[in-house]
Amino acid sequence: METPNQYQQFENLEIEQLPIAKNKLHNWTHFAGLYAAEHVAATEFVIGATFVALGATTKGIILGLLIGNILAVLSWTLIASPIAVDTRLSLYTYLNKIAGDSMTKLYNWANVVIFTVISAAMITVSSTAVRFAFDIPAQLDWYPTNL
Secondary structure, three states: OOHHHHHHHHOOOOHOOOOOOOOOOOOOHHHHHHHHHHHOOOHHHHHHHHHHHHHOOOOHHHHHHHHHHHHHHHHHHHHHHHHHHOOOOOHHOOOOOHHHHHHHHHHHHHHHHHHHHHHHHHHHHHHHHHHHHOOOOOOOOOOOOOO
């Protein structure tokens, strides 16, 4: 079967590089569920516990979480969502399309660094909880001082 000329440009593309079909789009409740699931189990509560351990007040943490989440919702609503709805492309495909391969690689490496730091913070908070369970002395330096 011969492919018409207008579709030959799409033959070598991966599925993630194609726009999402309109019948695959979800409504706002799906977005709200994904957003809530990401933020309920995400770094706000893990890093928040570290802020408490370092002396932050409850009022300061709640105010920071409130402002941060409002800014996150506004940035997604006013910036990211309109672009996503208009293009129906993944972030990586769109970034590659407008900025090229080198910017996509830079973005990936920035994500590696960011997620490494977030993971380290989560491990720190988890180990603090284990410290209380096993009566291990507090780690007060930025580097290990004993086994």
